[in-house]
Amino acid sequence: MGDLGGLAADQELGRHNTSAGTSSCHRTCVAASTEAYFRAASAILSTPPDEPEPDISATLLKRHYGLEGSIAVLSSEVERTSEVSLQDGSKLILKTSTRREAIDSFRFQSAALAALQNSAGFAAPTLIPTSDGALMFEEEGISGYLQTRIEGLSLHKETPTPDLLSRTGSALGRLDLTLGQVNLPAADRPVLWHVGCWPRLMELEEYLPSGSVAASVRRAMAEYIQVIEPQIPNLEWQVTHNDPSPFNTIVTSDGLGFIDFGDGCWSPKIQDLAIAASHVVTDPTLPLGGAEHLIAGYAAVLPLSALEARLLVGLMRARQSALILINYWRSHLFPADAQYIKKNVARAERGLTILAPLSAASGEAAVLAAMSRPSP
Template sequence: MSDHDDLVADQQRGRHNSSAAASSRHLPWAASSTEAYFRAAAAILSTPPDGLQPDMSATLLKRYYGLEGSIAVLSSEVERTAEVSLSDGRQLILKTSARREAIDSFRFQSAALAALQDSAGFAAPTVIRTSGGALMFEEEGISGYLQTRVEGVSLHKVTPAPDLLFRTGSALGRLDLALAQINAPAAHRPILWHIGCWSRLMELEEHLPSGSVAESVRTAMAEYMRFVEPQIQNLEWQVTHNDPSPFNTIVTGQGLGFIDFGDGCWSPRIQDLAIAASHVVADPTLPLGGAEHLIAGYAAIVPLSALEARLLVILMRARQSALILVNYWRSHLFPADAQYIKKNVARAERGLTILAPLSAASGEAAVLAAVSQP
């Protein structure tokens, strides 16, 4: 039986799921895969970053939290992120925006972080409530929330030793187990990084450089359309981080931590693993480029279903391609910020090249071999 026949058979078996399971998975997928959702999500990332006045962060910090400190603005794609240093040595992160769509994003982020506060096995920021006890604030078109800063070193600055990658995967698995218990508000808001948008991302291919990268992207996205889309409703869906990249993964003294939940949403659980694994494909001597270790760590906490193991490499390549497409497009829109926007592109291009030789069957075999290691 061919790879495609296997997948079709799985799809047919999946139709026997209960109506309750269908309701929880199929309806969100239908909403996120519409043209209207894609256009709304693309509009958000085609708008210039928020331009609040530099002193506004200090005003909001004092007004809603009664705090004062030195403020440094950090790089960010949509919202305004500022690092706050208090006189007592504490460092906090204040996220603010004057954009309407940020309200739903902040509602999601602050609620998800509040729900994760007592979870074990990973670190995450803690939301600091306003003086009135709210998770976030809104006033005259400006919204935001305050959180603690996770102390440590970003994973992209650390040598990715096998043990560290295994522990990263395990921590991500524990994060997903915790997120599965959350019913966060605004989890279905438009996000271009949502898997429901991927079938339309090839509209952006005109911004790709000609050559092997563009060809690899076309191949990967066609493979996604052929193998994953017919099966995506049969995956386990839940609230996910949706961007556990090395920039958002922190190596701390107490283990691994995760920050920046701004792309978090309701999506297939396996997406978090596919995204994290796609970023660590770097060693051409290994079938999965070194992602084997992260995948094994995740599967030790959240065992993969047969369908998840079968689709994982295809999802990894599609995510690498989505990252390449979106960031070349945004670099065209905002050339002055191209260096920041494309910070992950070279890694994605290299990873896509390493994974390109794998067929659907050999990719599945490599994943199964990774998770079976002691």
């Protein structure tokens, strides 16, 4: 662990150049596609979440931050996430875990939030350093970090107007511009949502419901393996959020914000756009189901390369399929939490159905048309 000043120095040293980016991409491509990486990443999501223990959270809050407040445990799939209400009315988020692998995850998350402080064009939680100035705390058997809570409504509760989706895309583009300037610790830790794992996810096919959903997933993943995966190393890679879903995108009075960097990693830059766009495919009368607006907003800030435009629709379909596969599997493992785990599944299934008719050529044409759209 380091302090904010040390992190800033590390980031300055870690700013990308072409040779360093290419080397990191190659290493990560190889590592994330291995059996060992997939098994390690699968093991993390097949372990039951930590039991909520508010008393321990209160003790940790006092010990490491000198703060006191009421504790409310929030829904969480892996980490223990607690809302802290201080006496002055402000609210903070405390993330903790007793798992060994959480240390690397928290190192990444806390460093990401520190790197995003004072950024323009989007909001992110502010990291609260420990009493001794560290980004996170780690003691025997437990680790964690503290952040502010962004006030606003999550995107999934808002009406997805063209203007809102365009502004969401623009904010995501600015987030990726910022993340593209830094290297963060533990960015290569096992993450099952990493594209390198996707070819192996068909092992989970047995947990899918039979019928059209399973057939659509099989087609999308076959396309990914045959057409897209061989070109993944040729994309531009950087640190990404890797889960800018409507639940992790917050509409605030000052613009759009992003929370929960727990799946963040070193991956293709276009992955963030593919994920965000895959969640807003809802309108069957439009070629990309309404994702056109989000894509246009993103591309206005961060233009897509020819290869990114060509692969985007296939990446969107593969991400929808990955979400369906992983969450049906995890719902089987944890039936009591199935409703929370599957909160995005119906949206992914609908989106995959809408995108299914697009050929590679028509998908690319739809993306290029979206990129040329004027702002709503």
